[in-house]
Amino acid sequence: MTDVAQTLSDADERPALTPHAQIRHAVMLVNPLSGSVGPRAAAEAETILAGYDLKAQIMTFEGGNFDQIIADAFAAKPDVIFVLAGDGTARSVASKASPNGPMIAPLPGGTMNMLPKALYGTADWKLALKRALEEGEPQAVSGGEVQGEYFYCAAILGSPALWAPAREAMRTGKIKLAWQYGRRALKRAFSGRLRFTLDGGEKRRTEALVLISPMISKAMEDPIGLEAAAMDPSDTTQAFRLAATALFSDWRQDPAVSTRPAKLIEVRARSKIPAVIDGEPLLLKPEAVIRFVPKAFKALAPRPPSAEDSI
Template sequence: MTAHAEIRRIVVLVNALSGSVGPRAVADVERILADYPCEAEVVALEGGRFDEQMDAALASNPDVLFVLAGDGTARAAASKAGPKGPLIAPLPGGTMNMLPKALYGTADWKLALRNALENGAPQFVSGGVVEGEAFYCAAILGAPALWAPAREAIRTGKFSKAWTHAQRALKRAFTGRLRYALDGGKPGKTEALVLISPMISRALDEPVGLEAAAMDPHDTSQAFRLAATALFSDWRSDPSVTTRPARKIDVRARSKIPAVIDGEPMQLPIETRILFMPKAFRALAPLPPAAEDSV
């Protein structure tokens, strides 16, 4: 068991129908937990009762709440716990697994579970909030976000649906620019805005704000590259991207703003404000090497 935290009781929420979890997940979790000296409760999430079961798990005051479910469920648990709640350990059980991969560096939930139990330490995770929705990795606002549904349809083999989403993305790619202001400063215009949390930002050493990356493709071929970069790779390496930290971001557009919030597509109002949360929740995860050396 980890030497960085006192863990006497844990609760694990499992959605067997989510992403890469599988029908044997509850039994697999119980088998793994039997190797560790702590009281454990494994809860199989039931359709329509997620919120109720999550609230009950938090109310039972565990030292750690593990969540083996989709990306949205993991974000909901972290948001409900907040900075004063129990430690949260979101295991990779969803589709994109942005938050679990950032914390544990793997898409293997069994490996992540053991790593958290054996090497995990309490650490604050910062993030952002937009329209009441928290995010802890990244938010993509604007045209590149329209490619997310096409990517997901391709991943699941729904090629006709993917083509429909791709056509929609092409039609909207240059129909309107975003107007934005960082921390009340001089307004700017951009095709897309990406907001990156300090946890995964390579440009921020301290949680001083969200890394705001403005993207401005100049032609269709560059837009294709930029969309792929924003969704799959490191957007900061693109020559049409400029970045700076911000704690308050105001965004306006002529129509609803397509967005991807920690991998979840959504539509934002034509006027939207995003705020930085320096201490959003406490995670149980291995410390980065530099932080580990200072412990």
């Protein structure tokens, strides 16, 4: 077989790219030190991408110069940027993308992987990459913003946010670590109340506030705002029951929870507010404003999203 014939034969055997999006040039950002990525991920990604009819570049995070590498990825003007890194890096890349592109495909490479699971329904980055390449189409992703930090799945404000690391450690089988996180959460749990307003309405008090994006909310069909769920136990016993249901079952069924959509949420507390946004823990200022972002970025994902962890 001639070289030309062999090339044509090889091209015929390649898996077809999605017909729902134009993908001629892809950049993939890889952090080998993140979560479940590993040192071989960049080479494995290069091999996978080589099997498709597109120009692909692999950029590896090295030396801690994350901002410059992300800037270089956007400067290359690709059709899609794949991100195989931690939850925080995926959020950072998505927050720098405009609703008009390039498309962003955050692959599961972090610890909680909330956004990748919502988009691709899997914690396997190779499967998520395959789904994006072969079934993906541009999808507008809405979310929220607080103090310059963006989230696209959910934000938990208040003491229950302290339970998130314990939950994730339990899910990954790290029982000792889960116990340590749990003891820390117990010491601080429900030690302060939040004061909040939704869209300028009446002031309310609650133990915790959960803000959920339309992409993964079971209670919302249209992107009209964030689903705001106030968790308001009346006593310590109810508080700990609520903490358990919030972690391990359908918490909306709890009588101490009330929900409604909102576009502007103002929250106050006596001290810094513990929070978890898309799996990343952080402390917010005692006065925080959260706003709904209807079209935050454009994702490359199957339609409908393969949400594994809708909440």
